Amino acid sequence: MSxxxxxxxxxxxxxxRDTYTPTDRTVPTRSRQRASYDKELVHSILDEAYVCHLGxxxxxxxxxxxxxxxxxxxxxYVHGSTGSRPLRAAGDGVSAPGLPVCLTVTHVDGLxxxxxxxxxxxxxxxxxxxxxxxxxxxxxxxxxxxDALVDHVVPGRxxxxxxxxxxELAATAVIRLDLDEVSAKVRTGGPNDDAxxxxxxxxxxxxxxxxxxxxxxxxxxxxxxxxxxxxxxxL
Amino acid sequence: MSxxxxxxxxxxxxxxRDTYTPTDRTVPTRSRQRASYDKELVHSILDEAYVCHLGxxxxxxxxxxxxxxxxxxxxxYVHGSTGSRPLRAAGDGVSAPGLPVCLTVTHVDGLxxxxxxxxxxxxxxxxxxxxxxxxxxxxxxxxxxxDALVDHVVPGRxxxxxxxxxxELAATAVIRLDLDEVSAKVRTGGPNDDAxxxxxxxxxxxxxxxxxxxxxxxxxxxxxxxxxxxxxxxL
Numbered sequence: 001m002s003x004x005x006x007x008x009x010x011x012x013x014x015x016x017r018d019t020y021t022p023t024d025r026t027v028p029t030r031s032r033q034r035a036s037y038d039k040e041l042v043h044s045i046l047d048e049a050y051v052c053h054l055g056x057x058x059x060x061x062x063x064x065x066x067x068x069x070x071x072x073x074x075x076x077y078v079h080g081s082t083g084s085r086p087l088r089a090a091g092d093g094v095s096a097p098g099l100p101v102c103l104t105v106t107h108v109d110g111l112x113x114x115x116x117x118x119x120x121x122x123x124x125x126x127x128x129x130x131x132x133x134x135x136x137x138x139x140x141x142x143x144x145x146x147d148a149l150v151d152h153v154v155p156g157r158x159x160x161x162x163x164x165x166x167x168e169l170a171a172t173a174v175i176r177l178d179l180d181e182v183s184a185k186v187r188t189g190g191p192n193d194d195a196x197x198x199x200x201x202x203x204x205x206x207x208x209x210x211x212x213x214x215x216x217x218x219x220x221x222x223x224x225x226x227x228x229x230x231x232x233x234x235l
Numbered sequence: 236m237s238x239x240x241x242x243x244x245x246x247x248x249x250x251x252r253d254t255y256t257p258t259d260r261t262v263p264t265r266s267r268q269r270a271s272y273d274k275e276l277v278h279s280i281l282d283e284a285y286v287c288h289l290g291x292x293x294x295x296x297x298x299x300x301x302x303x304x305x306x307x308x309x310x311x312y313v314h315g316s317t318g319s320r321p322l323r324a325a326g327d328g329v330s331a332p333g334l335p336v337c338l339t340v341t342h343v344d345g346l347x348x349x350x351x352x353x354x355x356x357x358x359x360x361x362x363x364x365x366x367x368x369x370x371x372x373x374x375x376x377x378x379x380x381x382d383a384l385v386d387h388v389v390p391g392r393x394x395x396x397x398x399x400x401x402x403e404l405a406a407t408a409v410i411r412l413d414l415d416e417v418s419a420k421v422r423t424g425g426p427n428d429d430a431x432x433x434x435x436x437x438x439x440x441x442x443x444x445x446x447x448x449x450x451x452x453x454x455x456x457x458x459x460x461x462x463x464x465x466x467x468x469x470l
Contacts, residue, residue: 025298050343050357050444053288055299063260064290064299066341066361106301108285111448113467117385117396118403122285126301150352154442161352161437168353190454202396203461207389207470208449209285213346219425219439226438232348235442 025130026183036184045127045184046071049105050153054078056101069103070148074179076103076129077136077145079172098132103177111207114191115200123206125186133175145174156231260365261418271419280362280419281306281340285388289313290337291368304338305383309414311338311364312371312380314407333367338412346442349426350435358441360421368410380409391466 019037020026028035036042046052051066070077110123136142146169147158164172191204213235216228254272255261263270271277281287286301305312345358371377381404382393399407426439448470451463 025296050346051341051359053290053299053339053341055288055290055297055337057292057295057297060292061260061335061365062290062292062297062299062337063365064288064297064337064339064363066339066359068357100296102290102297102299104288104299104301106286106288111285111388113389113392113396115397116399116403117381117393118399118407120385120388120392120396122303122388124286124301128299130296130298146352150355153346153355153357154348157348157355158352161348161355162350162432162435164351164353168351172353190452193454193456197397198456199458200397201458201461203451203464203467204454204457206452206454207467208452210447210449212445212447214443214445216438217425217441217443219428219441221428221433222439223434223436226436229438232438232442 020180020182022183023130023181026128026181028183028185031185031187034185034187036186037182038184039179041186042127042179042182042184043071045107045125046076046105047152048107051105052076052078053104053106054101055104056099068149068152070145070150070152071179072144072148076177076179077148078103078133078175078177079146079149098134099175101131101133101175101177103129103131107211108209109188110209112187112191113204113207115193115197115202115204119191119193121187121191123187123189123209125184127182127184129177129179130181131177133177136174136176139169141176142169142172142174145176146172149174154231154235160229160231255415255417257418258365258416261363261416263418263420266420266422269420269422271421272417273419274414276421277362277414277417277419278306280342280360281311282387283342284340286340287311287313288339288341290339291334303384303387305380305385305387306414307379307383311412311414312383313338313368313410313412314381314384333369334410336366336368336410336412338364338366342446343444344423345444347422347426348439348442350428350432350437350439354426354428356422356426358422358424358444360419362417362419364412364414365416366412368412371409371411374404376411377404377407377409380411381407384409389466389470395464395466 018039052069054067055064068079106126108124112121150158253274287304289302290299303314341361343359347356385393
């Protein structure tokens with residue numbers, strides 16, 4: 001409601017480009033004051049998420065699937081098998097036109113309880129990316145993308161695991177989506193009850209929603225001499 | 236990988252219907268052993284989620300938006316303003332044919348770290364619902380749906396808040412999506428490393444991902460005589 005309001009103004013074209021340019025698709029029809037095009041905010045929301053929800057059109061109908069992704073600068077990489085339907089459809093951008101997609105990431109930060117049922121809400125941070133995805137065919141970019149996918153799950157992990165071999169790389173398809181038509185939406189703060197409801201005898205406020213990690217569970221077949229690395233203990 | 240495997244068999248048509256019937260769209264192209272059509276499992280995954288990701292097609296392109304939802308038996312209700320684009324497009328099912336949608340819910344339960352980059356994964360539970368959404372126009376059903384939306388955030392809350400008045404009901408649009416073409420997908424367990432990688436000196440196992448609630452934060456304008464109700468303290 002408030003925290004993102006000061007970043008929702010149109011970018012100054014003469015300033016260094018640290019915002020995305022709003023388009024018809026990225027300006028919300030309501031709660032516009034919650035929208036932001038700030039690149040740093042968008043990156044932080046994306047990087048904190050374990051999965052995105054990838055939408056595409058198949059036989060005229062929408063499909064939304066949860067999937068792993070990674071980010072390298074202004075490029076997102078989404079992972080799949082070479083046999084998966086969306087990845088086949090994406091093509092390589094040369095022989096095929098690419099796949100129109102919408103990639104969305106959402107964090108729920110709090111339950112907003114108002115006196116009125118009408119004003120119940122959630123505190124959240126979300127990013128919506130529109131664009132056309134293309135299959136990554138360059139071997140160098142494919143390796144970079146796969147490292148980014150692993151490091152997105154645990155930063156630093158790609159350097160502490162066995163890299164993909166030729167057979168695995170051949171069985172893996174990755175599509176690329178550029179961060180260009182992008183918006184964030186953020187709600188923070190308490191409930192916005194109507195003035196005449198403030199004296200009603202209902203509890204009102206926010207229940208924070210928290211995420212975190214539990215104690216690491218070693219694989220049953222892990223050699224006991226392999227200690228938990230510091231980057232995992234620090235999660 | 237394993238927990239859902241025993242529920243992924245096709246339903247017996249002579250048995251009481253406690254599973255959804257698989258369709259072309261709900262049988263995954265890969266990891267079929269993770270798919271389930273068990274109604275109880277689907278309901279539990281839906282009910283635990285604060286938001287769904289709703290996909291629809293606009294001007295030929297996919298759109299995926301996070302949104303509140305509620306469930307009443309085999310019906311889902313998705314909330315929005317009467318001005319929102321997908322809700323206008325859904326129509327009332329009489330004057331308009333309804334809106335093809337895909338509604339997806341995902342919980343991330345663990346980070347699965349394998350010795351090989353290739354076998355890194357997530358433990359997760361997801362539900363994907365395909366169907367056609369219609370706007371709710373019956374006043375009785377609209378009230379039921381709005382209660383379900385509030386009770387989805389906190390069970391029991393609709394009875395402990397001011398119900399919507401005529402003006403609020405007129406400003407609220409709700410679309411209904413029947414649970415019919417539905418599947419769940421579940422991955423549990425540790426990494427599936429190749430046998431020849433088991434001796435590599437990399438830590439392998441699962442980092443549990445946990446969700447929870449923080450201490451409730453009363454609204455700044457809350458009368459101090461209004462105590463935190465038991466159903467919130469128990470979250």
